[in-house]
Amino acid sequence: MNVNYTAEELAFRDEVRAFLKSELPADIAAKVKLGKHMSKEDHQRWQQILVKRGWYAPGWPVELGGTTWGPVEKHIFDEECSAFGAPRTVPFGVNMVAPVIIKFGTQQQIDHYLPRILSGEDWWCQGYSEPGAGSDLASLKTRAVRDGDHYVVNGQKTWTTLGQHANMIFCLVRTDPEAQQQRGISFLLIDMKSPGISVRPIITLDGDHEVNEVFFDNVRVPVGNLVGEENQGWTCAKYLLTHERTGLAGIGSSKAVLAHLKRIAMKEVCDGKPMLEDPLFRAQVAEVEMQLMAIEMSTLRILAAAKEGGVPGAESSILKVKGTEIRQAITHLLRKVIGPYALPFLEEEMQLDYDGELLHADYSASLAGDYFNMRKLSIFGGSNEIQKNIVSKMILEL
Amino acid sequence: MDFKLTEEQQMLQDTAARLVRDAYPFEQREKFSESELGFSAEFWSQLGELGLTAVPFSEDVGGFGGGGVETMLVMTELGRGLTLEPYLQSVIFAGGLLNQLGSDAQKDDLLPQVAAGSLQLAVAFDEPQSHYNLHDVQTKAEAVDGGYRLSGRKAVVIGGHSAGKIIVSARTSGDSRDETGISLFLVDPNAPGVSRRVYPTIDGRKGCELFLDNVQVGADSLLGDVGNALSAMRYQQGRAIAAQCADALGSMDEACKLTLDYLKTRKQFGVPIGKFQVLQHRMVDMQTELEQATSMAILAATFADGEDNDERSRIIAAAKYICARAARKVAEEAIQLHGGIGMTWEYNLAHHAKRLVMIAHQFGDDDHHLKAYAKLMQVA
Ligand SMILES: Cc1cc2nc3c(=O)[nH]c(=O)nc-3n(C[C@H](O)[C@H](O)[C@H](O)COP(=O)(O)OP(=O)(O)OC[C@H]3O[C@@H](n4cnc5c(N)ncnc54)[C@H](O)[C@@H]3O)c2cc1C
Numbered sequence A: 001m002n003v004n005y006t007a008e009e010l011a012f013r014d015e016v017r018a019f020l021k022s023e024l025p026a027d028i029a030a031k032v033k034l035g036k037h038m039s040k041e042d043h044q045r046w047q048q049i050l051v052k053r054g055w056y057a058p059g060w061p062v063e064l065g066g067t068t069w070g071p072v073e074k075h076i077f078d079e080e081c082s083a084f085g086a087p088r089t090v091p092f093g094v095n096m097v098a099p100v101i102i103k104f105g106t107q108q109q110i111d112h113y114l115p116r117i118l119s120g121e122d123w124w125c126q127g128y129s130e131p132g133a134g135s136d137l138a139s140l141k142t143r144a145v146r147d148g149d150h151y152v153v154n155g156q157k158t159w160t161t162l163g164q165h166a167n168m169i170f171c172l173v174r175t176d177p178e179a180q181q182q183r184g185i186s187f188l189l190i191d192m193k194s195p196g197i198s199v200r201p202i203i204t205l206d207g208d209h210e211v212n213e214v215f216f217d218n219v220r221v222p223v224g225n226l227v228g229e230e231n232q233g234w235t236c237a238k239y240l241l242t243h244e245r246t247g248l249a250g251i252g253s254s255k256a257v258l259a260h261l262k263r264i265a266m267k268e269v270c271d272g273k274p275m276l277e278d279p280l281f282r283a284q285v286a287e288v289e290m291q292l293m294a295i296e297m298s299t300l301r302i303l304a305a306a307k308e309g310g311v312p313g314a315e316s317s318i319l320k321v322k323g324t325e326i327r328q329a330i331t332h333l334l335r336k337v338i339g340p341y342a343l344p345f346l347e348e349e350m351q352l353d354y355d356g357e358l359l360h361a362d363y364s365a366s367l368a369g370d371y372f373n374m375r376k377l378s379i380f381g382g383s384n385e386i387q388k389n390i391v392s393k394m395i396l397e398l
Numbered sequence B: 001m002d003f004k005l006t007e008e009q010q011m012l013q014d015t016a017a018r019l020v021r022d023a024y025p026f027e028q029r030e031k032f033s034e035s036e037l038g039f040s041a042e043f044w045s046q047l048g049e050l051g052l053t054a055v056p057f058s059e060d061v062g063g064f065g066g067g068g069v070e071t072m073l074v075m076t077e078l079g080r081g082l083t084l085e086p087y088l089q090s091v092i093f094a095g096g097l098l099n100q101l102g103s104d105a106q107k108d109d110l111l112p113q114v115a116a117g118s119l120q121l122a123v124a125f126d127e128p129q130s131h132y133n134l135h136d137v138q139t140k141a142e143a144v145d146g147g148y149r150l151s152g153r154k155a156v157v158i159g160g161h162s163a164g165k166i167i168v169s170a171r172t173s174g175d176s177r178d179e180t181g182i183s184l185f186l187v188d189p190n191a192p193g194v195s196r197r198v199y200p201t202i203d204g205r206k207g208c209e210l211f212l213d214n215v216q217v218g219a220d221s222l223l224g225d226v227g228n229a230l231s232a233m234r235y236q237q238g239r240a241i242a243a244q245c246a247d248a249l250g251s252m253d254e255a256c257k258l259t260l261d262y263l264k265t266r267k268q269f270g271v272p273i274g275k276f277q278v279l280q281h282r283m284v285d286m287q288t289e290l291e292q293a294t295s296m297a298i299l300a301a302t303f304a305d306g307e308d309n310d311e312r313s314r315i316i317a318a319a320k321y322i323c324a325r326a327a328r329k330v331a332e333e334a335i336q337l338h339g340g341i342g343m344t345w346e347y348n349l350a351h352h353a354k355r356l357v358m359i360a361h362q363f364g365d366d367d368h369h370l371k372a373y374a375k376l377m378q379v380a
């Protein structure tokens, strides 16, 4: 047993660090570190730098623009990117729809969509959830009826993250209402500019516009936009969900945020001393750091096992639950460390280009909002309760 | 022991409950919150007309002569409706300071106005470095001819944007964390040298930073003795904490009700999600937290106006600790059990959650009070 990185892995890490040091734009890193919201342009600028280096789509086959990285390299890359303050990749195109197209799509679909994902021409969003179909995804009702060379789509999706920026949406739609729930579902790619689509913002409790409702009113979608076979969409959906879950533990970003917490806790004072020297507060920071140490090891362990035999199975649910709990605990401490300054709700100071006087510090305005926003981590991507159901069924066979 | 309310107390609670129910539907609250004042002037005057702003004051200044239990009843209802008016800051906290420390002239002049709701006060004790420690005061008050000159900065003054007068702690002697040498002053926010940066708070209220730049105040603005204010500040903050616990209680109760209702109506997998045992137990845990918090809020209320001693200080610290913890737990669980809908601005549950989490960020968080309690804990 050897829990250290190999010489090759260390060399790879140095290569990633050197790349980030020279290529990550300082203005973007600064925004990420202060928890400011990224604009679409910021994401795209960074995306193009990664694409140029061949590192935007690590999970894809090399011939399509991917890498040969194994899980350990991916983990190293993720961790370093977070540590340097690179924006998190918006996953819907590159990490969600692309693997499904690669696995279940036609050659034509692969040739059409993948280059457009790399170039940034297409910005994807995920149309799974509906008002009545959250955890119980298979109960979805959005209907697609075949009409010649088209499907006619009617219904509603909700919680569509960054749908306001997207020009494409991948949807689960019901093509056979008679079949048993999971059987009558198809996986459809839909152009957001099609007549009959409307997008309405949902404002979350932190005042942010991140999610949307998407309505479909007799939207005509070419049958060529079906991925896989009709009524076999659930297979695509499940395949995608396992891919989605592997990234949800967010170790790299938790480590970066923990480092941020420590920096802030050295600046904020209580009784004339830095907060980090307050024994009670320090112990709480230490506690999450130990938790994080353990989950990093668990992640590497589970990934190493998967290296032998494909994607991690239900174990990734354990990582998701614990990883999100840790991240939420860190955001709780970040809110706490600034004391009464968690109260002011300074929308102007959260703007990307704010250069006015700061009420307290450049890091403080976003912390309370972030804490509330991060409640989503235990809800989306399969809620933590659903993840535990998976573990108890699949691993414990209860 | 007797936990029953008197007939009068029951009437008081009913009055407050009815008023909040009628005047504070959630959509209205949104409008009040977004207005320039940040709360409802009309509701504030109704609180005055119905005598609710008079509750904690003695009869000779037009008050109702109520104690901790009476204010608890009012605050619980105000919390249930997520009301935005600075009742706690003005009536309970500032009013209490005036009542305890004010000269006869100050009391005769101001208390009737505060009790009637025609004058709104605010309290400015926190500073950027103080992190809930009332004795950590760097704002300076220099004795000058005819009064004092104040300079410094006060942090996150809730209700300070609309207050007619603000009670400011400032150092007349000593070093920044000395327990003596702190004095209180009644500052007119429109006086030369005073400036404010007004902002909304994440829980929908309004507050300000208060900047004092060589602000000249008269000798009659001094509240209480020179350099001796700390114990009264702590005592009155204790009353404010008891009221805050009651505020949290109303909001927690509402958050639990909304969640329970949702568990019974939201269906997934063909059944109401309340059929899942794991969610049932989570709801039971929330209810248990609410029970614990209720008990501590009652305990704090009965000690709030009592003798200033270690026992009272322990109870206040314990109440804030238990209530702040319970409030956060209820907030987080309520959101989680609702799923995505619990995170939306347009649903009042999310606003209860924000208020409940923010309870900790005023008058000391759970860590602050845990340390305070540990220090005062009896070892045998
Ligand atoms: C910020 C945010 C972004 C999102 N982005 C997207 C997106 O881009 N695309 C998309 O399609 N969806 C997205 N979602 C939707 C997300 O996937 C759903 O919110 C999630 O599946 C939960 O569904 P729900 O909100 O309807 O909650 P419900 O399913 O109604 O759940 C309510 C509660 O019941 C619990 N519960 C449900 N079933 C069970 C059970 N069997 N056993 C125990 N407990 C149970 C849940 O865990 C939860 O606590 C997003 C959600 C959020 C909050």
Ligand SMILES: Cc1cc2nc3c(=O)[nH]c(=O)nc-3n(C[C@H](O)[C@H](O)[C@H](O)COP(=O)(O)OP(=O)(O)OC[C@H]3O[C@@H](n4cnc5c(N)ncnc54)[C@H](O)[C@@H]3O)c2cc1C
Binding pocket: none
């Ligand atoms: C020290 C001691 C003293 C006792 N004294 C007495 C006595 O004086 N007289 C007497 O009659 N009995 C007595 N008991 C027995 C006691 O009442 C039982 O142990 C108890 O009822 C649990 O039953 P069990 O041990 O068979 O566990 P089980 O009922 O088999 O339970 C095992 C586990 O499953 C959980 N569980 C069971 N059903 C559910 C459910 N529906 N939902 C969720 N979880 C569930 C339980 O909470 C427990 O964690 C005593 C037990 C102990 C340990």
